[in-house]
Amino acid sequence: xxxxxDIQAAVRDALVSGDRTAAARMLSxxxxxERRLAIxxxxxxxxxxxxxxxxxxxxxxxxxxxxxxxxxxxxIREQPPSKPCIAEYGDCFPQxxxxxxxxxxxxxxxxxxxxEWHLGxxxxxxxxxxNVHYLHLDWSLDExxxxxxxxxxxxxxxxxxxxxxxxxxxLRGTLEMHRLAMDDFLERASGRPTGARR
Amino acid sequence: MAITSDARLRLAExxxxxxxxxxxAEVVATRPPVGWLEIHPENFLANPHGLExxxxxxxxxxxxxxxxxISIGSAxxxxxxxxxxxxxxxxxxxxALVSGHLAWSFHGGHYLNDLLPLxxxxxxxxxxxxxxxxVQDALGREYVIENPSTYVSxxxxxxxxxxxxxxxxxxxxxxxxxxxxxxxxxxxNMGYDPYDFIDTFPAAAVAELHLGGFTPExxxxxxxxxxxxDTHAQAVAEPSWQLYAHAIRRFGTQPTLIEWDNxxxxxxxxxxxxAKADRLRGYSHEGCxxxxx
Numbered sequence: 001x002x003x004x005x006d007i008q009a010a011v012r013d014a015l016v017s018g019d020r021t022a023a024a025r026m027l028s029x030x031x032x033x034e035r036r037l038a039i040x041x042x043x044x045x046x047x048x049x050x051x052x053x054x055x056x057x058x059x060x061x062x063x064x065x066x067x068x069x070x071x072x073x074x075x076i077r078e079q080p081p082s083k084p085c086i087a088e089y090g091d092c093f094p095q096x097x098x099x100x101x102x103x104x105x106x107x108x109x110x111x112x113x114x115x116e117w118h119l120g121x122x123x124x125x126x127x128x129x130x131n132v133h134y135l136h137l138d139w140s141l142d143e144x145x146x147x148x149x150x151x152x153x154x155x156x157x158x159x160x161x162x163x164x165x166x167x168x169x170x171l172r173g174t175l176e177m178h179r180l181a182m183d184d185f186l187e188r189a190s191g192r193p194t195g196a197r198r
Numbered sequence: 199m200a201i202t203s204d205a206r207l208r209l210a211e212x213x214x215x216x217x218x219x220x221x222x223a224e225v226v227a228t229r230p231p232v233g234w235l236e237i238h239p240e241n242f243l244a245n246p247h248g249l250e251x252x253x254x255x256x257x258x259x260x261x262x263x264x265x266x267x268i269s270i271g272s273a274x275x276x277x278x279x280x281x282x283x284x285x286x287x288x289x290x291x292x293x294a295l296v297s298g299h300l301a302w303s304f305h306g307g308h309y310l311n312d313l314l315p316l317x318x319x320x321x322x323x324x325x326x327x328x329x330x331x332x333v334q335d336a337l338g339r340e341y342v343i344e345n346p347s348t349y350v351s352x353x354x355x356x357x358x359x360x361x362x363x364x365x366x367x368x369x370x371x372x373x374x375x376x377x378x379x380x381x382x383x384x385x386x387n388m389g390y391d392p393y394d395f396i397d398t399f400p401a402a403a404v405a406e407l408h409l410g411g412f413t414p415e416x417x418x419x420x421x422x423x424x425x426x427x428d429t430h431a432q433a434v435a436e437p438s439w440q441l442y443a444h445a446i447r448r449f450g451t452q453p454t455l456i457e458w459d460n461x462x463x464x465x466x467x468x469x470x471x472x473a474k475a476d477r478l479r480g481y482s483h484e485g486c487x488x489x490x491x
Contacts, residue, residue: 001354004321005273008305008314015310028353035418036350039427043312051311081309084267084280087244121244129246172247 002026011037015044016080048076048089055090055120058148059097059113063106071097091117108139108159115141115168122170131171134189137164142177149175205294206405208260209234209453213472213479216264216430216457217255219248221465226251230469233476234260234294236455239287240267252291261293262406262455267309270329270343271302271316281336288337295406295453297342297375298333300326300363317352318362327370342405344375347412347428348384350419359384360398373405378445379438379457383412383426396445404449409434409442409475410457430459434471443478451479 002010010022014037024034052072053060060068075096081089094117097103098110118133125131140160147157165185169176180188212233217225219241235255242249255261267280288296301313316322326343333341343366345359357365366372376399385392411432417423434442434456446452456471 001319003273004271004317004319004325005305007317007352008273008302011314012305012308012310015312016308026353027350032419033350033353036425038418039349039415039425040312040314044310047311081311082307083277084269084303084309084311085240085243085283086311087241124245124247126246126250172250 011040015041016077045073045076048081048086049073051086052076052090052093055087056093056113056116058116058119058145059109061148062112062144063103063109067100067102068097070102071100074100093117108141111135111137111139112141112144115145115166118168119145119170119175122168123173123175125170126172131169133168134185135166135168136185137166138162140164142166142179146177205260206453209262209294209406210451213475214260214262214453214455215468215472216455216459217252218459218462219245220462221468222248222251222255224465226254228465229258230465232259232469232472234262234453234455236262236264236457238266239263239284240265242287243283249287249290256291261291262295262297262453263288263291263293264344265296265298266313267303268298268329268333269302269304269309270298270333271300271322271326272304272329273302273325274305276329276332276336277304278336281333285337288339295342296337296339297344297406299344299346300366301346313346315346315348315350315352318355318357318359320356323362323365323369326366330366330370330372340373342373342375344377344408345380345399346384347377347380349387349425349427351388360395363403364400367400367403372403374400374403375406375408376404376445376449376452377408377410378442379408379410379412379434380428381445382435382438382441383428386426392441393444396441396448399448401449404452407442407445407449407452407454408457409438409454409471410459411435412438430457431461433458433463433467434474439474439478442475446479454479 007026010026014020014023020034020037023037027033049072053068075093079092094110094113097113103109115135122131122133140162142164144159165180165182167178167180214234214236215232217235217237299313302316303310303312303314330341381395382392385395410430411434412426413429413431414424415427417425454475458468
């Protein structure tokens with residue numbers, strides 16, 4: 001009789017990598033019980049892909065769902081969740097997305113997604129929780145994200161390759177982005193307990 | 199640490215609904231006529247604003263906390279950090295019930311975001327019993343265990359699910375959440391009579407009942423056959439309602455919750471499902487509104 005740990009390792013491998021070989025020997029139920037694992041395999045992949053797409057709607061708006069979905073699928077395989085709060089899953093997705101082959105011509109994509117990650121987190125903030133974050137951007141991505149947030153559709157948008165020293169604030173669904181002078185940014189970013197990684 | 203009889207009685211009078219984030223603003227604004235609210239705490243651990251709204255609702259509605267990430271059957275053990283976060287939330291909300299699933303979702307450092315099947319063996323019994331004690335100690339209150347939805351079983355199980363539940367109750371004294379829809383769909387999927395399952399379920403241990411929608415899907419293991427999948431994406435099906443009527447004849451009036459987590463309906467539709475369960479238990483809605491009956 002296989003140990004519980006061995007059973008769970010085999011099922012985990014089936015879900016994460018798709019390899020049902022080990023799990024098949026341990027299952028019963030129907031003529032081909034290992035095929036019933038497909039329900040759990042589908043749920044694992046679909047639920048986490050959906051969670052990432054829902055977490056990065058502006059990024060989907062910018063580059064389309066096909067690229068983001070493909071990056072999500074590889075992200076789930078390579079960096080599956082390590083904790084049960086799925087709302088916190090995906091903080092490393094911007095970097096993974098930026099490394100996707102289809103993003104080679106989009107050098108700003110990773111930073112755009114990272115900005116969106118922090119906006120999504122800060123939109124849920126209250127007075128008593130971390131509600132400000134500081135980001136340095138290499139492009140005018142705050143203006144680009146502003147187009148998305150305003151639901152506007154300009155005929156043209158010129159993304160500028162600029163140093164942007166950005167303060168982002170959130171409170172109960174409202175968001176503010178403020179450009180700062182570099183010195184002011186560095187002082188505020190070093191002195192404030194934002195709870196953020198940067 | 200036991201559920202107070204007063205808190206359980208308040209839950210038992212009227213059916214509750216699962217409170218999901220897309221509905222929360224409307225529930226705050228309109229205070230729908232339902233008996234209580236159940237949350238998945240993992241939706242609020244990184245959502246301070248959501249927790250503020252929940253705190254407001256907790257003044258008018260009894261609350262239940264239904265965990266999805268504890269992984270009580272995990273051979274790797276329980277995530278202590280997650281338990282600490284849950285304790286903080288539970289202490290803040292003071293729910294009438296805290297519950298979770300007889301399942302596992304964590305192994306080898308990976309959280310698999312699903313409720314996965316356990317073999318029903320002596321080893322699993324020891325693991326679940328030990329983790330149950332840890333969880334109750336960490337949360338400072340009783341933790342009620344829910345029967346799973348089943349699509350595949352483990353070949354080396356030495357007990358049936360019913361035998362395992364009886365053994366778990368005998369060993370730990372725990373209470374059980376009987377998900378009636380899970381009983382129906384698991385019986386269909388695994389080839390047993392759901393009414394027999396209800397008739398042999400540890401009745402004295404029942405603390406709560408759940409009802410939720412399921413979705414038929416093709417059974418890849420048996421071409422041409424259908425599996426019922428616990429999607430919580432539809433209204434409660436008629437066979438589940440019939441099984442629920444049978445269950446309350448056996449278990450008596452128990453706190454009942456309508457689960458609807460995906461493809462959410464309007465709040466009116468959800469409240470309508472709760473009202474249907476109320477009628478089955480013989481509860482009259484005349485003169486009642488939010489949280490006052």
